[in-house]
Amino acid sequence: MYVCLCNGITESDVREAGRTGIVMPCQLKSKFGLKRSGCCGRCAKNIDTFVEIAVQGTSVPCPTMSDR
Ligand code: FES
Numbered sequence: 001m002y003v004c005l006c007n008g009i010t011e012s013d014v015r016e017a018g019r020t021g022i023v024m025p026c027q028l029k030s031k032f033g034l035k036r037s038g039c040c041g042r043c044a045k046n047i048d049t050f051v052e053i054a055v056q057g058t059s060v061p062c063p064t065m066s067d068r
Pocket of ligand 1: 003004005006007034039040041042043044
């Protein structure tokens with residue numbers, strides 16, 4: 001699912017950024033160019049959604065728990 005239509009950013013893009021340690025709002029805005037002129041800014045207003053998705057990327061499922 002797209003989280004930014006202007007830049008074609010998907011949830012998996014944001015999750016991948018989370019895996020590399022990019023989870024802070026300022027980091028995410030910089031990584032995905034959400035501050036650039038010409039963007040509508042809608043997604044930057046919902047940066048909390050980006051943070052939630054990025055944090056999901058940092059969590060690795062416990063193998064013993066998934067076997068249950
Ligand atoms: S939807 Fe992300 S800048 Fe427009």
